[in-house]
Amino acid sequence: MSDSRSSDHSVRDLLRELFPDTHRELFGDEAAPEAPPTLGLYPVADGRLALVHGDQLAEFSPLDPKGRNALHCDLCHYTRSRSEASVYRVRVGARRTRYVTLCLGTQACQKRAGSRGLESLASRIFPLESSFADEH
Structure with a gap:
């Protein structure tokens, strides 16, 4: 997981990008503003x-x-x-x-x-x- 070259996105990343309200409900409001969009x-x-x-x-x-x-x-x-x-x-x-x-x-x-x-x-x-x- 420490490989920064990986282009794979986790389900959590996709939820955050595509369904932000669902991501907030499941994981709280821990959005990473420095993370680039998927x-x-x-x-x-x-x-x-x-x-x-x-x-x-x-x-x-x-x-x-x-x-x-x-x-x-x-x-x-x-x-x-x-x-x-x-x-x-x-x-x-x-x-x-x-x-x-x-x-x-x-x-x-x-x-x-x-x-x-x-x-x-x-x-x-x-x-x-x-x-x-x-x-x-």
Whole structure:
């Protein structure tokens, strides 16, 4: 646990960033103001990914692979084969969608990209439009 290079975040860290009221109820008001906001890309069920930046959350859904050409990862900027990368769709608004190519090996990709790469990806996705339900 003394490894300061670790990019893994505890459940407690995620609760503090995503659900601050719940964190206060469970752990009291021991917020660490000097701690940087959570920033990371996390695997979720069914091959989806979640990009977390502070209290913002975006869900990336993988698209069915089409074609045979290699893909260029938008996070680590490495060129990968179709078996090593995928194209993801993320809704950023009611009528706005972004497409992002990412490596399937999420942890290794994040290590190659570093915090600067994650910040760059987050700046392309966030802020999300606040309401998808306004348009029918």
